[in-house]
Amino acid sequence: MVRFDGISKTYPAYRGKPGVNALQNIDFAIPRGSITGVIGRSGAGKSSFVRLINGLEKPTTGRVIVDGRDISALAGRELRLAQRSIGMIFQHFNLLSSRTAADNIALPLEIAGWSRADIKTRVAELLALVGIADKHDRYPSELSGGQKQRVGIARALATRPSVLLSDEATSALDPQTTRAILDLLANINRELGVTIVLITHEMSVVRQLAKEVVVLDAGRVVESGHVADIFTHPKHPITQSFLAEVIGDSLPVSLASRIVPEPVVGGQTVIRIQVRGEGAGDTVVARLARKLGLDIALLAARIDEIGGQHVGSLVLGIPGGEDAVTRTLAWLSQYQFSAERLGHVA
């Protein structure tokens, strides 16, 4: 388990630049064996958050406890020993270009003083684990981005850490390779029980891999919890904006161009319903049409899945004038669907 106890981090003023409160008043626990996504805009404090976990930064106040030990109080040899149980992978892989894949993976083991024979066995094991056993003697320049990140993952896991930190590890990869690397990380979490903490600005990464999420804004934790709960009921504007990246709130152009502000005789009122929760949107149109006896039109729909829950929106055309719209909105609010009026179409 990783625990932040009353953490704040201030970078001091430097060469005329003012000091920065990068993290403030953070009390937070990351459960053992979980996959936790840390999201936030640029400068929110994500990197500071993970650098505190592996002791690369010291907190200004508070303690960071990793597996029962106060990592923030350690220095020198004690810190280096503790850091063996915390692996890290990076956006640009950080491999040594003069070393083969195998020798890159061997590096932390050499530093930890393993014997040559043990290193050989362990490196072979790790190359197989990350699916590149055939790349043993390849140099980084001979590997694809995905293969380089596999080497990075193998190196990070070499000393059998209990925590793996990922700093935008898939940001430099194409979507297909990203998916493969995220699948690999999910397997590693499942099979080795390694706690994974991943910084990302990409919602698709959180959606595919994380079970828990921490939302940082201006150095504070503004929301945290299960991915499904947070994204079916996002409270903070930052969380809502991340969600909007996935489900979008733009209408199809052909529909948007038809919507007018004033009612159209014989036309429809356009409303948008937010869909949140498992199966939430499946039957709403049919139930609404049946209950109110209206020929409701489904004008647009976008539903996605996050943490096994549906999130998205349905855009409906309600015929029959103001009375029908009022009855529709009343019915929707009774079933806790939030709805907004977008205008009218002919």
Ligand SMILES: Nc1ncnc2c1ncn2[C@@H]1O[C@H](COP(=O)(O)OP(=O)(O)OP(=O)(O)O)[C@@H](O)[C@H]1O
């Ligand atoms: N070593 C440092 N010295 C001074 N200020 C720093 C240092 N590292 C980070 N900061 C500042 O602290 C704040 C938080 O930075 P941090 O890198 O933790 O955020 P981030 O969310 O990871 O951002 P990004 O997504 O852009 O990497 C920013 O205002 C940044 O400029």
